[in-house]
Amino acid sequence: MSLRIQERISRLTRSEQKLAKVILASPTIIETHSATELAALANVSKATTARFFRALGYADFEEVKVQAREERDRTQPYSYSVSPNGNPVLGRKISEHLELELVNLNRTFEEMDPDALRQASRMIADAPRVWFLGLDSNIWFARYARAVFLRLRHNVNAVNVSEGTLAEDLAMMGPRDVLIVMAQGPQSKDLNLILSHARTTRVNIIMITDHTNLAQAKRFADMVLRCHIANYGLIETHTTMVSLLRLLAVSYVGHVGEAAVRRAGLIDDINEELERFG
Template sequence: MLERIRACLPSLAPAEQRVAKLVLNDPRVFASLPVGELAEMAHVSKPTVVRFCRSVGYDGLVDFKLKLAGSVSEGVPFIHRSVDMDDKTGDVMVKVIDNTVAAFLKYRNDAGVGAIERAVTVLAATHETGRRVEFYGVGNSGIVAQDAQHKFFRLGVNTISYSDGHMQVMAASMLRAGDCVLVISNSGRTRDLMDACDIAQRKGATVIVLTASGSPLAVAGNIHLAADHPEGYDRYSPMVSRLLHLMVIDILATCVALRIGGARLQPLLQDIKDNLRSKRYT
């Protein structure tokens, strides 16, 4: 929300810019004060405060302050960053969905296509040569690694996932040139994953890292897929970050499937579907 206000700042009228700067200077105070005090602090009229809220895309001051309070709240540890202790179920639902959608849209607008393209090229080339694609992650990211393995093995890719640090080190030790590893981490600071990256690169494998920018892991691989969301890895359970990682995996799998081509994939997928039919109730 604060990023949206910063982006809108140059296009606002001078009086509305003063209100915007008041918000950016101390959003918590802004969310708690009545309109009269806000107008006085920004040296504008009360209607100008309301106009500013509408100029940046909200229904009015009440709607703006409600969402502002949610966006800057410290939240409930290990639950969700924007949720407050006294939120009702409906409030929680709206906040969790809004936070997730906003993160997805921000990723769509900010993501570098070049890194995705390079990762897809490596993954597709690894599949063509029949070499290994391995997915590493621990904790929540280990579950994402399993999801990635599930998506890629259905494309006929020679793949496996590991969520145990010792297994990752052993598996990385057996890689060689032409293999590929995709390492997933919310914090980008897990020692086991860093060790596995170093070993995989020494063995000649291409290492793709899906993690936060500025983390040690971000510079440990050959290709960095940035997935940035302000979710403190030491305080909050990575909810939205995990969903971002799953979305990136979906993008990679879809692009690789297109590279492989429908003529090759359709018979394989149809065979899988036919063989699973007996596992379902009619």
């Protein structure tokens, strides 16, 4: 449902876009509200609501509800209860936690296009500089990715890793550089501004993201690598994103071969020297 909306949102009328924003802000609202109630929440007419769902390819609102339930069961197998004092209780077993993480990993890598992965590796290998970007809670992804790729090649940077240097970092980007953006979960409006500027510098943009940011990724990125991140509902999972970043690094090593091995060996030798005389 969310993906359908994001893919078509630019073609919707202004009233339909109001309804789209209500649903995107809380996708589970489809299961808990009627079409009339959704229309009232978005301050649009019932006729607009009917047109909106037909524009998304649904026969009627009942079909919408059926898909919403199926999507919830497929992507959100975890649920939580509420204790007598009102605090959420995540009442699931370790085995269920493992099952969900495996589902996320399986879906991500089963859908992964090997050609896209090879193309991303070539883009990184050919880039004068590689930049990693993660905003807000995604910033540590950028730091992790930079640490991994620094062992494999030169000129690897994390955007705004020193707080307050965003403009300076953006000013250093140039043609054929690669900007790898990690966008998991809700993103601030700053990301649109950063990506818009990056496009003017003719950098190649790779976005690693989940389904909630696909529309934005398709608008700005030269390549999109999608992660599945179904979670408890309260606590984010980072397993898939980290695993995909590692796979990208492995693919890069496979592309450049001995060059990455030599660099990693050189770094190990330097560390050994520093420890010896430290």
